Amino acid sequence: MTTRITLTTGRRGFPGRTGLALAALATAAVTLTSACTSGGLRTTASGQPAAVVPVRQGGSIVIGAEQEPDCADWISTCAGSIWGTYIMDVPTMPRAFVTRKSGDGWAPVPSDVLAGEPTVTTAGNRQQVTYRINPAAVWSDKAPITSEDLKYTVEQVRDGKDVLDKTGYDHVTAVGTPDPKTAVVTFDSPYANWRALFSDTFGIFPSHLLAGKDRDAVMKDGYRFSGGPWQIESWKRGVSVTLVPNPNYWGGKPKLDKVTFQFTADTAAAFQAFKSGQLDALYPTPQLDSVDQITGGLPGANSAVDPASGNLEALWMNNGKFPFDSTAFRQAVSYAIDRKAIVTRLYGALGVTAPAQSFLTPIIAQYGGDDFSRYQLDLGKVTSLMQGAGWAKGADGIWAKNGQRAEFGIASLAGNKRRELTEQILQQQLKTAGFELTIANTTAAELFSKVTPPGDFQLGLWTLVDTFPQPSLGTSFSTGAIPAPANGNSGLNYSRISSPDLDRALTTLNSSLDQNARMQASKEADRLLARDAASLPIDAVPNVLL
Template sequence: MMVREKRVTVYLLILALTLTILPGCSPSNDGDTVGVAKPGKPVAGGNLVIGVSEEPASLNPFLPDGTSMATKLVTANILWGLLVVTPSLTHAPRIAETVPTIENGLVTQNPFTVTYRIKEEAVWSDGEPITSWDVQFTWQNIMDPKRNVADRAGYDKIETIQTPDAKTVKIIFKEPYMHYKELFSTTYPILPKHLLNGRSYDDLLSRMITFASGPYRFKKWTKGESITITRNENFWDKEPYIDQVIFKFASKSDSMFSGFRDGKLDMVYAPSDIKFIERLITLEAKEVRIEPGLVWEHVGFNLKNAYLGEENVRRAIAHALDRKKIAKEATGGEKVLQSVVMPQQDRYYVSSWRTYDYNLDKSRNYLQKAGFSRGANGIYEKDGKPLKLEISTTAGNKVRERTVDIIKEDLTRAGIQAEVKNAAEETFFNTKLPGGDFEIGVWAWLAGDEPKLQHLFASDMAPPAGFNYYHYNDGFFTDVVKRLSGTVNQKERAAVYRIAQDKLSDDAIVIPLYQHPHVIAYDGRVYGVRDNVSFEGPFWNLQECWIAK
């Protein structure tokens, strides 16, 4: 048995640790891992058992209940798109021959047109070619008003799709659209027209996927237990080494840990719970990779609340929060997120929230600017009414519950009366947030390869149109972020993002807290792992992975 020397890279577990981002352990253009023993020659065969914390609600990535990471982990190697987001958060070809850009002439203006050439060798699992007509068919299905598609953003910007031949796709937009690389790639994969045309398939795809364009195909789903995918014998690209991959559901961290420790699980996509991470790194002959992910925790304000509609109250709360303490309790380190754009998106990132240091004097000054005075009991009041606010998050999530407790302590210290009213996860996300039934909320968003500020903060994106749960209604900000979708030049986009971040920070619409650690661990016999913190997920390249005998 080939076993590598134990190596643990710890992010945010030791206070003084320098932030380390690992690109992965398979030789690639994305970088090489330092300190890992060189593997031998890859060998084919074997089954890989992966522990995941959540069972998908659906396997259909086009439906609202199929948009979660739980679904993506399974489908990422079954259904491919034209492009893929790499660990460096850049796009690379998958079914397409190349990434269209203005520089290579595949993106042109007047009208804004994106041209793809599908790889000649690309075929479906039944051997039929993947064609331009499949791309056109996919778009038509996304835009079909009879279908309950999760999100049509971007696809609704398309005027038409032309198919000059079987392998050429010309996507003509109504207007310039900067996120064109995500379409038919990150958001939705391509569907086979020859198999689905004229059929009602949404329910079927929710339970099983009967076709594949990637290295694996669906085999079986044992509800409450596991999903198995198996090698696609007609895969047209690099043949995968591993025969079968079993995604084993382990909702409880104790069962995931014991399964991994005892060798029943070869790999785990671990929860970002510090106590679980501390246990993981004690295991011998295991690789543990921990890096800052794209899931970002934050405090969100409902501006419909009379008190929170006042910007100086929000600024007061921002200065009242000991964000370093919150980050340390959640991640083990004091690294505070200072923007709604992730540091990995360095071409756009600005640390705009750095101005909100933990400072009770500043907090109280802002309350006074908002017209509040401190009462005899230490609580600020206006017109004889105390400043009282509710804080809520997902009940049962120990990290978030502790965060809310710290916030309550901080607000009380600043002179704001706070009451905790948590709710079950399903109620919190499906009812309270979209229904505006909260005052101060604590939850997380998953960032993409490009920031999606319009969907979260534009004035016309309040539910049900979008995810502006804050009910932020600022015309200037909305005009600014709407420019982004039509701004293709990266330098111009960066300038717009800077303005948007500074505006959100100045208005204190949200208070970023920290990035969730992204944790994967695997047995020393497993090679080829290249972690990916984007929505592609850590198993995006399973065809490159192999198990030493």
């Protein structure tokens, strides 16, 4: 499973772009080939279940988008926002596997790009995966999607600079191309999450259009080529992105003639635009005022609310920067926060009152535990931990040590009312416990392009989103995923978490082909994250589609 971070509903690690987080949005806005269902509660303004009606043929719609992506070069570190994935990446870039509902859970299944399930063979420490590409699969210029495209994608990610996340691709030693529709990918060791390649963080890139060129220059401001059902008609910076059907798509055809994603960063303003009819659909971050109106019913509107999402809001502690470079300090801060009070205040009206006790989101909860349940409000433990680490309260009631006060800043998304409220609650709770919190919010582009990659923050508040139904904690928490010159400043471990014990568990999680062993390794990694209070999960953010 992957992730990318986002300030609305991100990706794990903040890789991840494909299925789970998109379940509500993609069906209605990206695929637009069937009636909308998300597995959650779908109601009318009266609060009654909504009738499923046939999707009309033709016409256009306008959808509110909470973030404008910084760029459209999906391999680059500038592509960290999940909204770029939602509105341009997934609709246009073909993927080997897509995420689909399977019983009560989710599963990766071969997409229309493939001719069937790939073949996997292992011999000693070597693993090979053979992909057979659908003979009908073509790009929008009618050029075939070929094995050279898979090879090009691997080389761009594995060997490139300024790469968002190399997870998995860094284990590929070769990509064989015995014929245009067959690719043989060889790994240096068994890699359990191989289905995520060409599927989760990155799709498949067209070698015939990009090889030998500056990929970033070609793609960053938008591109016209497509291997999916839609193609980008226009990207008006600061205003909107418009998609139109790809006339040469070989799979299920879009129903609509045009979809426009209108950038509406202010959730309250987006909600008003929806109610006034300026927006036909909205996938909002739940805010207190909108939650009240959703539960009360919206005239003429349908709503879908799914609490069992892939979205995890967390406090991200920079383990490499004072004062969070101390385990005792991180633990003390964790005991100073009443997470249940925060969650109930934010989402109680939607039936979400329990804090998250794992870094595994609800859609892959079977791989996690409840080890963070130890962190409940306990001022006695705060005092014990802080005094044990040599801190003492000053006359102002704030802890101090060696002339340094226990004050730190938190970074999140400016203008997001829910996060601003969360920060205000945290300020009050932490002050009572002897900590001083200052708020330093900024734009999504600034936060994920300039602040988090180099670690220029102390505490952060954003959402990790699992979008592929496999655990991939290593993407966010392994030492090798810390952006640094040694890995070309690639990786999504923005919290600078580094633990030999944790790395060993994550190695087993990545490499073992035994499902039980992977399950135990994932739970052990989750336990170790809680032991060290590496960061603190807050809640599972519900998916809401209007």
